[in-house]
Amino acid sequence: MAVTVGIVAQRENERAQQLADSLVGLVEKRGDDVLVDNATAEAIDASGVPVDAMNECAFVVSIGGDGTFLFVAREAGNAPLMGVNLGEVGFLNAVAPADAVDAVTALLEEAHSQGAVSGRSVSRLTARGDNWSLEPALNEVLVHGPRRGPAGGVTVDIAVDGEPYASSWGDGALVATPTGSTAYNLSDGGPLVHPTVDGLVITQMCAADAMPSLVVDGDSEITLTVSDAETAWAISDGRNRQPLAPGETVTVTRADNSITLTGPTVDFFQALEKLE
Incomplete structure (x- = not known):
């Protein structure tokens, strides 16, 4: 059975949009389904949905900085989130752009083999x-x-x-x-x-x-x-x-409901080195 992945890219960020396009191709090539936020869909010539329509996804990928991640966390309901870091520090976004394809591939394989992806619960x-x-x-x-x-x-x-x-x-x-x-x-x-x-x-x-x-x-x-x-x-x-x-x-x-961070985890102490 196909799983559904949500993809949200930072607005007006060409690099984020290009990576989103690559991930859409990856998911579709594997025979799974993908939902893309409206703004990104317009940029990459795809069909789009509001981010709040992604709450039933197996997981959602946020591509950008911490601001983009916070936006997705507000809108995407209970869907597990994975962040791809295009910002400076990235306490919420654990995945480097070069590793995004491998990280999404691993999550898709986990979703198919286990029925869901694992992750760390984070309080709100x-x-x-x-x-x-x-x-x-x-x-x-x-x-x-x-x-x-x-x-x-x-x-x-x-x-x-x-x-x-x-x-x-x-x-x-x-x-x-x-x-x-x-x-x-x-x-x-x-x-x-x-x-x-x-x-x-x-x-x-x-x-x-x-x-x-x-x-x-x-x-x-x-x-x-x-x-x-x-x-x-x-x-x-x-x-x-x-x-x-x-x-x-x-x-x-x-809050009663936490969110789930999935995929690779942030190295907290390594991220601290980027603070000014």
């Missing part, structure tokens, strides 16, 4: 408030004022399982997964967390009275309450956002 975060919730975040949920920087701050009161941890005026605060510890968390002075750690990281952003970043149990409930600003924002993975009124609380917990 959910953020919710009164009558709203954001799409799950693979990297982080952050809360900030009207804007980051001068004249854009907010006071954020942070509690862990109901116990106060920190309160300060600043740009805001964030909660990151171990996966996301290398993203905004790191740029705001937070610690690196190994991907196998079952925890969450809380980091204040340019706080006037900053506490050290805190790593808490992965099952913790973290609340962030905003004040001293006319408006604030809760943002999931830099894309999905919710406006907040003064006094509003954002509750962040681990």
